[in-house]
Amino acid sequence: MRRGSIIYTRVCFRLSAAKCFHSKRSEAHGQLAAYCYTGIFMLRVRFAPSPTGFLHIGSARTFIFNWLYARHNGGAMILRIDDTDVERNTAASLESIFEGLRWLDMAWDEEHHQSERLALHREMADAIFRKGLAYRDFTPAQAGEAEKSGAHGTWLFNPDMREMPREESDRRAAAGEPFALRFRVPRDIVRHVRFADGVYGEQSKATADIEDFALLRSDRMPTYHMASCADDADLRISHIIRGQDHLTNTFKHILIFEALGVELPQFAHLPLLIAPDGTKLSKRRHGPVVSVTTYRDAGFLPHAFVNFLCLLGWSPKDDRERMSREELIEAFSLEGINRSNAVINFSEEDPFDPKAVWLNAESIRAMPVEELADRLAPVVRAAGFAVAREQIVKIAPLVRERIKLMRDVLAVADFFFVKELPPYDPAELIPKKGDAALAIKVLEEAQQTLAQTEFSHDALEAALRSASGRLGIKAGQMFEPIRVAVCGRKTAPPLFGTLEALGCEKCLHRIGQAIGKLQSL
RNA sequence: GGCGCCAUCGUCUAACGGUUAGGACGGAGCCCUCUCAAGGCUCAAAUACGAGUUCGAUUCUCGUUGGCGCUACCA
Incomplete structure (x- = not known):
């Protein structure tokens, strides 16, 4: 995280891009367009979260779309931490953002922190002021608030400040009176700011409807608009892809870019992700479900999560839904x-979201057993079970089609991990159309059979089926009591695989206990 | 309030102005089956409303309604 340097370079980093960055890093703020010294256009996108909360799934989607756009076009992905709001920034939040992004496993090519670039922001703001395109507003920070955000009128500017003679402004500034620097939005002529949005098409807004927004606060900290535009220009961002909540801000940003005399980037705004109640996602209102780490901790696979987010607001225009990372980049x-x-x-x-869960279950089913075991192991161990990897490898195929989230393994396969089964109702041991006596008979027969059978799926099945024949009962009636005796419940993975994975000793022990329970009924 | 944006099954979405409005998730049912799953098959389910343009509107235009966003010395 050193100033303005490339600290995070991994796969996907293009050599040409690397050359480009190094060669032109020092060439400051003249041109925004991202051409490198060879004259070849270099596409550059950025993701700019502010560390004022955990990484939220809407932000994650914005990151993913930017990343996919960069990778699809062979461009560079820049991570920029927008930490100019010192009041609300927290280290925990910054950590949460990195944690979330790391989990997504989508590397970025450059990393910058706005708090380390304040001089640049101020310099650019002052340049705008020197051109007469901004003015000092000496209104005390809080005072203007009430009248501005009055219920009816729209606040646009304060004429006293906007029209203040330069001499007076200079004098008050020199006297040390604090002021905010505001953009002087053109008002003498009827003008529309226009741009073509990559998603929403032609956009236009009259300058008469744009307020004189702040560039610098009275403590000389840049506002979001100033810092963001200054950095987008300096970092030669070619495409700004961000949430639709910034669509109307874009008109202000264009005014800033113009005042700076740089070329405009392309804009594309993304539809917002909202909660079922129609409001935007917020932690206070909707809880931890809006945080990326919640998905991670519940046992989502990073790719399934990415796949899910991609399907919200984007479509490949064909019927594909489950897509690999390569397919996503391509499409x-x-x-x-x-x-x-x-x-x-x-x-x-x-x-x-059920679709996210389904996508995750699909990924799990498609996963090789070994890989699934490796992903299951930490979940099992975190729950306090000391289970050998080879045991998990045996269990993985039994749970693969029965878990939707990784954490489900604890509910589905717990009986593999525990030494002693938790208590269960002995009545569960009694098969359909049978009684306790039959259950005992079945279990005793099972004990004998298992004791002299090889513990492999096919051998177990053959032995138990013929045992049911000997007893003159249906196979199902034979299997039911054994399943409950061994698993402690009626619903469980397929019996023979379960017996095999559990091993002879544990099976016989548990069947013995079950017989005991039935006898004491 | 002002300005901007949006509107297809419950949800995510597809549909050169001409389709029985398609797919997926979820739901219901059937099949398979040692339970549970998985899998296969089937069903229910949508163009917000009103005008206009057109031989013909989900699609184009206008209006209505509803929703969202911005309107901070937050980002």
Whole structure:
């Protein structure tokens, strides 16, 4: 995280890009367009979170779309931490952002922190002031607030400040009176700020409807608009892809870019992710489901999560839904992004969108056993079970089609991990159309059979089926009591694989206990 | 309030102005089956409303309604 340097370079980093960055890093703020010294256009996108909360899934999606756009076009992905709000920044939040991004496993090519570039922001703000395109506003920080945000009138500017003679302004500034620097939005002529959004198309807004927004606060800290534009220009961002909540801010940003005399980047705004109640996602209102780490901790696979987020507000325009990372990169384009907000479907009972869960289950099913075992192992160990990897490898195929989230393994396969089964109702041991006596008979027969059978799936099945024949009962009636005796419940993974994975000793022990329970009924 | 944006099944979405409005998730049912899953098949389910343009509007235009965003010396 050193100043303005490239500290995070990993896979996907293009050699040409590297050359480009190094060669032109020092060439300051003249041109925004991202051409490198060879004259070849260099596409550069950025993700700019502010560390004022955990990494939220909407932000994660913005990051992912930027990343896909960069990778699809062979461009560079820049991570920029927008930490100019010193009041609200927290180290924990910064950590949460990195944690979340690392989990997504999508590397960025450059990293910058705005707090280390304040001099640049101020310099650019002052340059705008020197051109007469900004003015000092000496209104005390709080005072103006009330009248501005009055219920009816729209606040645009304060004429006293805007029209203040330069001499008076200079004198008061020299006297040390604090002031905010405001952009002087053109008002003498009717003008529309226009741009073509990559998603929303032609956009236009009259300057008469744009207020004189602040560039610098009275403590000389840059505002978001100033810092963001200054850095976008300096870092030669070619495409700004961000949430639709910035669509109307873009008009202000264009005014800043113009005042700076730099070329405009391309803009593309993303439809917002909203909660089922139609409001935007917030931790206070919707709880931890809006945080990326919640998904990670519940046992989502990073790619399934990415896949899910991609499907919210974007479509490959064909019927594909499950897509690999390569397919996503290949298929991604701004044309596939639609314009209406997307609801993430969650509730108190189901904290995760069913589609996300399904995508995750699909990934799990498609995963090789060894890999699944490696991912399951930490979950099992974190729950306090000391289980050998080879045991987990045996269990993995039994749970693969029965878990949707990694953490489900604890509920589905707990009986593999415990020494002693938790208590269960002995009545569960009694098979359909049978009684306790039959259950005992079945279990005793099973004990004998298992004791002299090889513990492999096929041998076990053959032995138990013929045992049921000997007893003159249906196979199902034979299997039921054994399943409950061994698993402690009626629903469990397939019996023979379960017996094999559990091993002879444990099976016989548990069947013995079950017989005991039945006898004391 | 002002300004901007959006509107297809419950949810995510597809549809050169001409389709029985398609797919997916979820739901329901059937099949398979040692339980539970997985899998296969089937069903229910949508163009917000009103005008206009057109031989013909989900699609183009206008209006209505609803929703979202911005309107901070937050980002």
